[in-house]
Amino acid sequence: GEAQREPLTVYDPPQLKTGYYRTGGKVDPRWCAMLCCSMANSRSPWCRPCITACVPCCIFGTKFVDLREPDDFFATVLREESPDAPDVVRGVFWMQDNVTAPEQIITMSDAEWRSPSSGLKSARYNWTHDSTCWGLPFYCMPHFKPDHPEIGNVRIEISPSGKWIWMQGDQLVYIVQPHDVIRDGAGQPLDMPAGTLMRLTY
Numbered sequence: 001g002e003a004q005r006e007p008l009t010v011y012d013p014p015q016l017k018t019g020y021y022r023t024g025g026k027v028d029p030r031w032c033a034m035l036c037c038s039m040a041n042s043r044s045p046w047c048r049p050c051i052t053a054c055v056p057c058c059i060f061g062t063k064f065v066d067l068r069e070p071d072d073f074f075a076t077v078l079r080e081e082s083p084d085a086p087d088v089v090r091g092v093f094w095m096q097d098n099v100t101a102p103e104q105i106i107t108m109s110d111a112e113w114r115s116p117s118s119g120l121k122s123a124r125y126n127w128t129h130d131s132t133c134w135g136l137p138f139y140c141m142p143h144f145k146p147d148h149p150e151i152g153n154v155r156i157e158i159s160p161s162g163k164w165i166w167m168q169g170d171q172l173v174y175i176v177q178p179h180d181v182i183r184d185g186a187g188q189p190l191d192m193p194a195g196t197l198m199r200l201t202y
Contacts, residue, residue: 002071004192005159007163007174007177007180008176008182008198008200009180009181009182009183009184010183010184010185011182011183011184011190011192011198012184012185013097015097015099015100016097016099033127034086038066039172042102042104042130042132042135044130044133044134044195046132046133046134047132047133047136048131051065051131051132051133051136052131055131055139055140056138059140059143064127064131067104067105067128070105077092077107077110077126078091078092078107078109080107080109080110080125080126081107081109081110082109082110082111082113083114084113084153085108085110085111085113085119085134085160086108086113086116086117088108088158088165088175088188088195089108089111089119089156089158089165090107090163091107091109092106092107092110093105093106093107093108093197095199098151098199101138102129102130102132102134102135102138103127103128103129103130103132103135103138104129105126105127105128106127106128107126107127108121108156110125110126111156115161116158117157117158117159118155118156118157118158119155119156120153120154120156121153121154121155121156122142122152122153122154123142123144123151123152123153123154124142124146124152127142141193147168150168150169154167154168154170155167155168162175163175163177165197167199170201171198171199171200171201172199172200172201173197173199174197174198174199175195175196175197176192176193176194176195176196176197176198178194180192180194182198
C-alpha cells in the first residue's frame with residue numbers, strides 16, 4: 001500500500017543503460033531490427049513522407065508539430081484544460097528519456113475529471129507520437145479503438161497523499177515533493193524541482 005512506499009531518491013532509468021536491449025544475454029532481434037535500421041529513432045526518416053501525407057487523410061484532425069518551435073501548439077492544448085483539473089497535472093509534460101516508446105508530449109489537465117483525484121484521459125488528443133514507422137501504430141491504435149479501456153482511454157488516479165499518480169495498468173508516477181533530493185545512478189543530485197513527475201513502469 002501507499003503507506004509502505006518510501007519516497008523515491010534515485011533516478012536511474014534502465015533504458016539508458018548499455019545492454020538494455022538484450023534478452024538472455026543476447027541482443028533482442030526485435031530491437032536489433034528497429035535500432036539498426038534507425039526505425040525506432042524519433043528522427044527516423046523511414047516512410048516519413050508517406051506517413052505525413054496519408055495519416056491526415058485517414059484520421060481526421062491529425063496535426064504534425066515541430067517541437068523545436070512549440071509555443072503555438074502548447075498554447076492550443078492548454079486552452080483545453082478542464083477547470084476541474086487538479087493543479088499537479090496542469091501544464092504540458094515532456095516524456096524525457098522515454099526512448100522505448102515513440103511518445104514526446106502529453107497533457108493530463110484536459111482529461112474528464114470526475115473528482116479532484118480521478119480523471120479519464122482520451123489517448124487520441126494532446127498525446128504526441130513520433131511520425132515514424134514505430135510511432136504510427138501507437139498513434140493509430142487509440143483512434144481505431146477509442147472506447148477500449150486501456151488503448152482508447154487512460155484512467156488517472158491521484159493517491160490520497162498527493163505523492164503518486166496511477167495511470168492504469170503498470171504505470172505509476174511519483175510527484176517530487178518539496179524536500180526530496182533525487183540523485184542519478186552515480187549519486188549526483190539532479191535538478192528535479194517539486195512537482196516534477198517521474199513515471200515508473202514496472
